[in-house]
Amino acid sequence: MIPLIYVLAVSLMMFTVGLYGILTVKGGIRLLISIEILVNSANLNIVAWGVGIADASAVLFVLFSIAIAAAEAAVGFAIFVALYRETKNIGLKSLMELRW
Amino acid sequence: MDPLIISGILIFLLPLIMFPIILLLGKINANYRKYAGPMATSAIFISFLLSYYLYINGKNIVFEGQWFYNFTWGIYVDPLSISMSLMVSGVSFLIHMFAIGYMGKDPNKHVYFAETTLFTGGMLGVVLSSNMVMFFLFWELVGLCSYLLIGFWWFKPNAASAAKKAFIVTRVGDVLLILGLAVLYWQFIKFGDPLSVTTIINNAHYVDKVQLAIAGALILGGAAGKSAQFPLHVWIPDAMEGPTTVSALIHAATMVTAGIYLVARIFPVYIFALPWAGYLVLYIGAFTAFLAGTMGIVMNDIKRILAYSTISQLGYMLAALGLGIVATENTISISIYHLIVHAFLKALLFLSAGAILYSLLDIRDIRKMGGLWKKMPITITAMFIGSLTLVGFPPTAGYFSKDEIISLSYFLSQNNPGIYYAWLLLLIGAFLTTVYTFRMFFTVALGSPRSYAAEHAKDPPWVMIVPLVILSILSLIYGIFQEDFYSYLGEVSFTVPIYVEMLPFILVLLGIYIAWLFYGSRRFSAESFAKRSGILYSLVRAKYYLDYIYTNIIADRVVVYLAYAFSLFDRYIVDGFVNAIGRAFNYTADITKRLQTGIVQNYATLVIIGLILFLIIGKIMGVI
């Protein structure tokens, strides 16, 4: 059996990659991908802990989380598609109407 | 209730009630306006009859009812107030009758008569009030009527301005009067019903002399404002912009005497005060009598001459009271007797002046008149009688009233050397009175007409003649009631050497002779005499620069510039400070809002930084 700490390390790496992606990418689709990575790192973390402390309810939470992530991705894509139709541009730097 | 009390209340209530009635009638239908004059006149005649009823049936009626707090309202009837009430309603009746003719052509005569009726009601209220608060209410009501009536021809800029001046100058006196009442209130509160006339009169000798003197001085300020005594005399000459009947009624016969009445009403306050209060009363009166006399000589406007004469005569009345206070004598009867005689003669003079203006189309400059004795004999004869009475020529009533005051001042100065200068001032005042009166009379009556209007003057209709005749008769014969009047109001007896008694009469003859030389026979030229007197003439001509100081320096400079200073301070400093606080918040927000870039990733970065900081701080503090 793989030690818990290895799985957590992978989760941490995924989290860091996802966070880095969120803070730096320029396009909307990449942002969504980064968020997916972030959510999945959290899922992995929860499952790993679930195995580590032998609690099956962790799996249940992760299933919910995956479903929510899917829904969220769908909504996100829908927003970006709609934005693209409007502005032909989904660069994050150009979306700055919501300031002061 | 006692019919005497009811009639006492009705005396002033009836004219007051007529005010809205006359005003509304004229407002409803312009045709009813011609009834305004007769209605007002008859209402006041009823007041006169009621006063007479009180005179016959009662002395010393006091009625008081709760008003508010510990102030009462009510009527205080004693010989002093009855004699005033008879004089006010009687003279007012005659002047109203005259006004029916004089104001007959004015489109707004219902307003005029409503206001004069209101005034008469107020004045009767002043003399009959039993409480100083109620007294002050009516006191201000007559001041208001004076304001409204001076500005009756409101479209004339001079009239509007004169009304304003009259109101503000008397207001200065009135606030002093309020303070005087405040002093009295706290001194008399231990006797209950503190501002009632009864309380004040009966308990004055129990009260601290210093406080009484302060109260007396403050109240004298109010009296000086209303009765146009130095230094608050400046408003009356300007007030002549109103209709002449108003000048006769308010600014000669009745309202301006309210100040004298006030001092007489609370006489015990002065009697039991420190002596300086009495000297203040005496010398303000005597000095005003002298000062106004000098100014009367140089005026050319007939109504202004009479106005200064009024101020001067009011000075005599105040001085008479002051004499009594200084010497602890009851001189009220002498003062009030002169007050009543003066009301008759000054109403007569003003009404005859009004009759002259009526036929001369409002030319008021005496230099444009002349030779009127031939043109309007009845009017000028009435004026002649008035002039003789004013100067105190025997056997007119003026001789019995004014010379009495001068003799009294001499008599009292035997024991009080401080009064001696008052006697001198009053004596010179009598001489000046003669000079300005006969200067006016000779210029108006003799010579030849000096304007087109004067050539075509004629006597007015009978409704204006009748009051003139009645007042002339009163002025001539009222002297025979002197003894009766004194015994009714309080006896004063004194004797002076015959040469002192004759002195005023000699001065009168001298004055008439000088006036004759300058203005009757024109042997000497008044103009060249004026030129030779140089600076003295210009000083008097400029009214001692008092008007200039009050109007041009205090009102137009000091107060207005202060007002602008306050206003600018308000706008730029006080409000500026408030706005500066608001702006400070605005600027801070302008800087801090730059954090709000609108870019999602910046927000995310900030969230991460915040989270990390939170964790670090938590670790350091040992919370996590």
Add this chain to the structure above:
Amino acid sequence: MVYLLLLLLLPLLFSFIPLFSGRYSKLLSSFLSFIVLLVTSIFYFHINESFKTLAFYGVDLNIAINYLSYPLVLLVSIVVFAAILYQDPDIEGSYFSYIFFLEFSLFGVFMSQNLFLFYIFWELVLIPSYFMIGRWGGPRKDYTALKFLIYTHVGSVLMLVSIFILAYNYYTIYGNFNFDYSSIFKAIPSGSIYYVVLAGFFLAFFIKLPTVPLHTWAPDVYVESPTTSSMIFSGLLSKMGAYGIFAIFMEFGDPELGWFIVSLGIISLIYASFSALAQRDLKRMVAYASIGHMGFISISIGVYFISHSTLALIGGMFMMFAHGLIIPILFGTVGSVERSTGTRAIRDLGGLTKMMPNLAFLMTGGFLASLGLPGLAGFIAEFSVVVGSWETITYISFLVVFGLVLSASYHIWALQRTIFGPYNNYLGKIGDMIPREFWPMLILFLLVLIFGIFPSPIYNLFLQYSGGVY
């Protein structure tokens, strides 16, 4: 008595009706405000009723009408009635809703017997006022509405702090929370915290009064509002501050504070009078006149703190009532001048008597009442304050009467330049006051006259409130 609750809620109920009544809203609102006036008048015979329910941690619905609050409740109904009758032409249904809501809040302020409730109503007043200025105001309405809201709110939140300190102090002493007037003031703290509590109430009340130098919201609000609102704001909002002073602030009396407040009052009077003298805008002049009168309330309460002079105190209380009746007349007539001539600048007017005799009558009456002419209600108040304070402040009274002379000067000066003198022919042919302007002003003026000659019905209430002894 539960009817008291009904009286309180009646205007709240009525505030919904004009929203749904379309073009009848003006007529209906006049009628409704008259009903409120009638109901209020009936309560003259039921003073000293109280109603208490819904106890919840010391915060209960505790309302009452006492000898101090009844005249103010009556004043609110009278002024609201007159103001609604006056009806500026450019206002519509929802405006009346705001007015009724304001009336409800003011009733609440004057009737609540509980500091918490008092605070809620106190703040509730701001909401309709803000919209009445911000939606229907003059050219600078946005600035003014915001200034008003923030300025008065700053004072109120500090008062909230004071209330909580008081309540906490009460809790530490007695072990429970109680905000009722009858109990909370037993817990006035001592030491430095006393001054914190004092400052909170002081700012709230003296900003609302308003007193110099915390007054600058007032001229802007009075001037920028439409006439109806000016009447209500000047007549009633300042009474909240005055009521707070007499009902709540009076618990804090100490002589040194008294001297401070007397000085503030005298400064207010003279400062406002001088400022009024310099104004070119008639409405702004009236606004400063209103501020000047409020100086008398400061003087009265200050003198009471120093020497417990009942006469001065009642004078100040009567000033609230008299001023509430007088100032709306001034704003109403100035509003008529503006509607008729299209200007408020004093120098552009003159000789209005020629074209507007009714206006001349009412304006002269209102101005004379405002300068304190005897026979009109303002005199009773000013006289009581001046006479009542002589014994305490003696020669300082000369400053007070100097303020009175100044006040007479600017009133008379304004009269002379607007309605007397030669008619300014550039104004052309203008009409007099129209009936909807004339009658409410006449009613107010007659009330001023009646209470000036027979002050006892109201004066005695205040007398009973302050102990009933001379």
